[in-house]
Amino acid sequence: MDEHVRAYYEGGVELGRLDQGYSRIEFARTKELLARHLPPPPASVLDVGGGPGAYAEWLAEKGFNVHLIDGSPLHVEQAAARSAGRFTATIGDARALDEPDDGYDAVLLMGPLYHLTERGDRLAALREARRVMRTGGVLVATAISRFASLLDGLYAGYLQEPAFWPIVERDLADGQHQSPDNTAFTTAFFHRVEELQAEVVEAGLTVEGVYGVEGPGWLVRDAWDDEKTRADVLQVARVLEQEPTAIGVSSHLLVVARR
Numbered sequence: 001m002d003e004h005v006r007a008y009y010e011g012g013v014e015l016g017r018l019d020q021g022y023s024r025i026e027f028a029r030t031k032e033l034l035a036r037h038l039p040p041p042p043a044s045v046l047d048v049g050g051g052p053g054a055y056a057e058w059l060a061e062k063g064f065n066v067h068l069i070d071g072s073p074l075h076v077e078q079a080a081a082r083s084a085g086r087f088t089a090t091i092g093d094a095r096a097l098d099e100p101d102d103g104y105d106a107v108l109l110m111g112p113l114y115h116l117t118e119r120g121d122r123l124a125a126l127r128e129a130r131r132v133m134r135t136g137g138v139l140v141a142t143a144i145s146r147f148a149s150l151l152d153g154l155y156a157g158y159l160q161e162p163a164f165w166p167i168v169e170r171d172l173a174d175g176q177h178q179s180p181d182n183t184a185f186t187t188a189f190f191h192r193v194e195e196l197q198a199e200v201v202e203a204g205l206t207v208e209g210v211y212g213v214e215g216p217g218w219l220v221r222d223a224w225d226d227e228k229t230r231a232d233v234l235q236v237a238r239v240l241e242q243e244p245t246a247i248g249v250s251s252h253l254l255v256v257a258r259r
Contacts, residue, residue, distance in 0.1 A: 001071030001093075005115050008186035009072045015052045022155075022218040026252055029213045029237055030110070030142070031058060037138060037208075037256045038064075039105050046104040046132060048094045048125070049111030053079030053087070060086035069097065070111075094125035099132045107133050109141035117176060117189045119199065126203030130259050139205055139257045142213070143191040146175055148251045149184070155219050193247050196255055205257035211241045212250030219249075 001009075018027035034055070038045070041063030047056045050068035052075050060066050060083070068079050069092035079089040092098055094112035107129040116122045129139050149171045153159030159168070167184050171177050175195070177188040197207050215237030223229040240246040247253065 002115065002117075002187055004182065004187045006072060008182045009051075010074050011182075012074065014075065015078055018054050021222055022214065022224075022251075024224045025214045025218050025233060025237070027054070028234065029215075030055070030252075030254065032234075032238075033211060033213070033254055033256070034059070034108075034140060037140060039138065043105035044103070045106045045108060046097075046099065046129075047087075047108045047110075048092070048097070048129065049109060049115075050079060050089070051075045051111060053082045053089065055108065055110065056087045056089070057082055069094070095121055095128060096124075097128045097132055101131055102134045104133050104137060106138045106140065109139065111142070113141055113196075113199075114144045114188045114190065115186075117187060122189070122199055123203055126200060126205065130204050133259050135259055137259050139200070139255075139259070141196075141200070141255050141257070143196045143253045143255070144177075144188060145212075145248050145250055145253055146171065146190045146192045147248050148190055149177065151219060151249065152251070191253060193244075193253060196253055200255055200257045205259060208256045208258055209242060210247065211254045211256070212237070212243075212247040213241075213252040213254050214250045215240050216246070216249045218251055 017023050042065055044065045045059055047066055047068040050056050050070055053068055056066045056068045066087035068089040070076050076089045076091050109129055112125045113122050149168045153164055158164050171190050175190045177190050179185055193210055197210055200207050217233030217236055
């Protein structure tokens with residue numbers, strides 16, 4: 001893991017993130033898409049870049065056999081504590097997995113693709129995911145949309161701040177997101193939909209679909225606790241999830257592919 005990225009996550013920012021603010025849309029929708037595309041339990045799932053284990057815990061509770069790998073020692077420690085023996089967690093590198101060939105029914109890459117800023121490294125991670133999954137196995141991978149900072153700045157009201165706008169301009173120009181002080185997220189690569197799909201295909205996988213995760217609802221005032229607003233946000237996200245003209249409005253993109 002890049003040291004700048006490691007320093008960001010070692011601050012503990014990921015623990016509990018999915019239970020707060022508009023990240024709750026991300027969590028709910030990602031679980032919807034996983035439930036739709038993963039094979040039924042007790043399928044084996046390798047959760048690469050699984051962070052503190054939010055998805056691993058949810059999958060283990062549903063009866064999946066889950067092994068989590070992450071590059072952050074803190075994340076692995078937090079995941080191991082969270083697992084209570086329901087899943088396993090170890091430190092590892094998405095580009096060089098210490099796992100046997102054909103060992104898993106599904107592989108999750110929900111983090112590595114946006115923290116590997118070089119295309120060759122992303123392809124290495126995707127090829128490793130292909131190697132360790134069985135024939136017919138499924139990959140579920142997430143990326144951050146090229147327009148995430150632009151829209152987040154609009155949502156939060158700091159788009160025109162002098163220190164923030166140059167970050168947005170770089171994002172839009174080439175996808176390289178640089179936040180020197182780790183205050184506007186951390187070092188990352190933000191994908192266009194067509195870039196994400198092309199990388200997965202080049203790695204030897206067959207794309208079954210690319211989805212916008214949150215839809216435009218993450219730009220609505222934070223009213224997730226209101227039942228009607230929550231239902232509306234999720235309904236809009238589902239309707240627009242594969243609409244080519246709207247996918248990039250989501251903060252996160254999700255690709256489903258198969259070996």
